[in-house]
Amino acid sequence: LAGLALLAYLDVSAHLDESMTVDEGIEAARPLAAEIKRRIREEYGLSASVGISSNKFLAKLASDFQKPDGLTLIKDSDKVAFLRPLPVSAIHGVGPVTAEGLRTLGLMTIGDLQDTSQPLESVAGSFAVRLRERAFGNDDRPIDLSDERKSISAEHTFLNDTDARPALRAALKKMALDVAQTLRKHGVGALTVQVKVRYTDFTTLTRQVRLEEPVTTDREIYRIACHLLARHQLVTAPLRLIGIGVSTLVAPSQQQLRLPI
DNA sequence: TCTGGGGTCCTAGGACCC
């Protein structure tokens, strides 16, 4: 049976008494969390892990803490100590590359991050500022309620690497159709079309083009994808993967406005 | 995870404009 994981954030701060301290507010949310867990079990027969804290970063960390069926609170007064022993990779946004970069600076745990005065820009770029904030449990990201899509894509990895044109065309047509259907579902067109290829040695290239008018149909997307592949001569060796993506999503009927002069 | 698929965000260089 396949697993399915869902994550949701709930901002209940507006329902708390103004006079409460942050820690009192976190504690006050406990009955609500217990009720949510109870109803998920009752209505869906599923367990859920809930984390309660003062921001999204800590709430997610808390929900991961006691994985199956947990309910974890991280109080503001405890957060710095709670974070100290955790590896830097526990911070959302720190993957293998950043973790290795931090390791070369001698920084393995979040506690190391709290204690260091070294500049972190060399390994984390503009993320360095947020990285230091997270190390102390600070995070001011709001809950994002918009469901706006920035891009839509489809890709296919072949069982056996291929440069056979019929196989590539068939894959491109299917992906163009998938992308066009998603565009239609969201009621948008795309001003940018991208192709992606990956070769046997895992080298991956992308090429894109910016259009004057948004595309909406699978035929247009397919045609532009073929054009990009040809123009940049991307199919000179067998492909392991081929993909199509669209971005710069706009209203489909958008017309170029002309000023009457 | 010797590597699947669909996303977001960031960076850096070049073109182009003022």
Place this chain on the structure above:
DNA sequence: TCTGGGGTCCTAGGACCC
């Protein structure tokens, strides 16, 4: 003709997340 600087758009690639 070369000199500056700043801003925006486009393109390509990479890190990261789920």
